[in-house]
Amino acid sequence: MSQKFERVQAGEKAFDWLLMLFSIGVLVEAYRIDGIPSLNSPGSFPVGLALVMIASSAVILFSHRHKRRDPRIRDARHEFQVFWKEHFQPHIVVFTLVAVAYLVAIVWFSFYVSTFLFLALLFIYYRQGRVISSLVIAGGSLAVIYVLFTLVFRVYLP
Amino acid sequence: MSDTFSYLLMAWLDPQLLLLTALGTLAGIYVGAIPGLSVTMAASILISFTFSWDINNALALMVGIYVGGVYGGSRTAILLNIPGAPSAVVTAFDGYPLAQRGEAGQAIGLSTVMSVIGGLIGTLVLAGSAPYLADMALEFAPRDYFLIAILGLLLVSTLSGKSLARGIFSVALGAIIGLVGMDMVTAQPRMTLGSMELLGGIHYVVVMIGLFGAAEAFYQLHNLNVVPVKQKVDKIIPPLKMVLKYLPLSVRTSIIGVIVGALPGTGGDIASLFAYDHAKRTVKNPSKPFGEGAYEGLVAPETANNAAVGGAYVPMLTLGMPGDAVTAVIIGALVIHGLNPGPMLMIETPHIFWFTVGNLALANLFLLLFGLTGIKIFTKVVEVPKAVLIPLILVLCVVGTYSINSNMMEVYWMLGFGILGYWLKVFGFQTGPIILGVILGPLLDKTYRQAMSSVGDSGSDFLLALVTNPLSLVLTAVIVLVLLGQTPVKPWLMRRIRRH
Incomplete structure (x- = not known):
């Protein structure tokens, strides 16, 4: 059975990892509001949102399993070159x-x-x-x- | 009753309001049509200039821009195969093939008349349904508002962009940005990174201008040298016989447009997709095959996206929740002018509601007038090169942001959001859900905490209330169904049902 794979853009995976790191940073900042929050504290909602961001980032990263790099891109170095050429014109x-x-x-x-x-x-x-x-x-x-x-x-x- | 009529006709009888609505509609057509400019961008920048205006004047201009802009996108979709707005993407499917066949004038004329029909039906539904919905909304508990906001954000996550996960990330990011600053209850700093500058929060207009204006300017740099193919346009007023032929389809797709537009967070782009799909499934003998210049494929999305404008006002005016990104901006305008969008708006300031209804109807009539005239000038104006347009967009963003608080720091923030928005767009994240998150984030936080307080901060009582109250139960069920619809459970269930 042939499976159709979605194409991943040059730099997309690195960007998605950055979003995961950013989400963790948001969680740390949300935690600083009032530590482990109670259900109705100022920090409860930001912590909840940060967890949602981390979960969705994880799903985005997991979805890369079903994506394939453009066959014309040979390796990570070449991917960086393609990314640079495309976005740093x-x-x-x-x-x-x-x-x-x-x-x-x-x-x-x-x-x-x-x-x-x-x-x-x-x-x-x-x-x-x-x-x-x-x-x-x-x-x-x-x-x-x-x-x-x-x-x-x-x-x-x- | 006489008061209602006087509010309804206010924009029609006051020369200044009449002029502002006309100017707004005309400007909206061009803003919507010029690729690189968008209605949301225009409304975001405009909101900062109208801070000191009378609310009716500000609303008249914005309503005009909104109505004109949603329609304007179709012009370039037909003429150049470049949709001027997301809601006109579907219009290009059949509109551009029509132009290639030499029927651009007829296509533009028909899309104008159908857009007006859609817009008027949307306005009628708004006038008929919103007062009843607002009455009902007075009975809603904070828990229900919380669920409706969650549903809206979930819908916008589901229906926009490449994937649900990216949509959810965008709305959560927006909500976090919306929460930056001091907590309204305890005055505790939240997400400020210890900065005094951020204690007052990040003004949502700054975020809007950055994400919709500056980000778009950066993004359009990729298409700097694209030269569109020009089309010849002749007679554009469509024959009455043609209008009558497509009227039943336009009424059906208007209803689809209003319903989709009224769902919090959705908008004309999604409405036009649904309407096109409906036309494809129900029209057995189209004038040409769909995708090859079928008039039905033009009528359906064009009627639906303008009908969605009236629909988008329903949750905005009755629940205080934006129907789409533009109404999110208009909510901002109402709040800045000291108004309270939501069910109380109908009680405290009913004139705003009836004025908006009358103004929407008026803007649609101006749309008919401007849509069927001035096509020669129009074809020249939309050819303005991006090399000129893009730097000007950035200048407008700077002026718009600075005029909010006369603060250069906010201008730097705007540029930062512009660069962030560019990268998010590059990698398949939509900026619309972020803005809805910024607007709805504080509302979600407030209603969640009110709901928790009402059950004595007990998580189990909160969950119990979700399934024991009829409205909460329905909303919870819809949220669960929408979520399940995005998982492998749906195809599995469908297979089981087919097997039995």
């Missing part, structure tokens, strides 16, 4: 780094300057060097943000 890494830098820059510079730089840089990068149109779109977007949020919604901007 240059445009994803650039976006993440620029996003973090943007949040830091908001505190140091003004919101408008940092937002303009953030948008202009990413537009130029993603639109493969169309500088003038990227700067115009970034400037236009900033104008819309100003009108919409400062004048219409009247919210505080960073």
Whole structure:
């Protein structure tokens, strides 16, 4: 009898183990609320939820028994390479780094300057060097943000 | 009675509310249609901007966005084979083949009319059933609320994502996030990691914007350079004969949509799947085989997902439990404005309920108007490149998060949740159940402890109450059945039944 196996993604097993470790961490933190909790104490529900997380993580890990790695992936090292290639593509890494830098820059510079730089840089990068149109779109977007949020919604901007 | 009518017609007669509903519906169509934007994302970001607004204005805008957004997803599903929203995934099965045959205009027109019919039926059911359900809900014990919340979370775990275990993990994770901060009864810090910053808890709007906005922006980076195939669109108003032909199917699938939408935690995406399955099983001679451009395969999901909007409001307004992720956001808006979603809402602020009903009906009429016009502009707007869209989404997330408490720390939290949400999505976890967990976690904790207190903290008495009270017994039985349905017990039982 032939059995159909589900495919496991590169890095999926490692991620599921991380979730199990995280769940154990949640249990430790929940236990710290009031030790072994009574049925109606502040810690009872968090401990219950942490146990649910651990149980579901265990089921997820157990389900890997019924999954198979992509046959094109040769070994753990190759799996890591596939995972890296898929999720750490240059445009994803650039976006993440620029996003973090943007949040830091908001505190140091003004919101408008940092937002303009953030948008202009990413537009130029993603639109493969169309500088003038990227700067115009970034400037236009900033104008819309100003009108919409400062004048219409009247919210505080960073 | 006259008060009820005046509340019902409030949005229709007040120019400002009329305008906000129209703007919301129009914006919703575009938000739902543009791949990468979603109704939940828009509602999450919008909630932070409408903190200081009058509640009616805020609700009018959100209702419009919700109704327009659920429909809008179908446009790109038909035109580009890219569903703009999860509820439009099924629409693409037959919608895109119709567009390939040169019938995109007719398909969009028919889906618009059917969405409006579904939306109006959903609103009627809401108006007819919610007051009675709210009366009944006044009799519910905390134990029953606890069971309903468990059932809702279980349903959303079962029906969304790759597996039940992943769904349950997501809701438990959400509930844990919802419990961070000081305990409401003893003021004891819970899950704060010793941080003073976390004593006030993590604002659920921060989690929502992170998981629905920032995470989606990161996730869409994988499709940055996907170029959709454009379709020619001509006349879109469908002939009356065609509408009448599919009316019986649309009424049937509307009822399916309302029922599925009213189950706490489910929503338009699941409703449209059920409706499509119903159409496949009951329509003997479809216009074309299903999956190859059958109009029946377009009508069923489109009617059901809009009918589910009215359905999703039922548990939200009567029990204070979100019918889906968008109503979870709207619950947040109500709480922020000092209202109390649940059975007391009908007693304390009945105008909010009747205003919502009238507003939903109005938004559906605007949907008909905007759905059947402006198609040429629409086809241009949805082609906005992701290279422009994705950085803008992140800026909106930053502005939306900062405007909650003017706190940069919350903006960092939002980005953290965005990155977490990205990885969870990559590995098959849905972010919707996490949000429902965040909203329902504190409610579960409160009702569980109230239920335990009512039986003198006795575990055996608590269990006994689950099987001796008729309502609790029914709810417990349903929970057990749903759980058993996910185990090998169900196929084993089915085999035994077939053998005998």
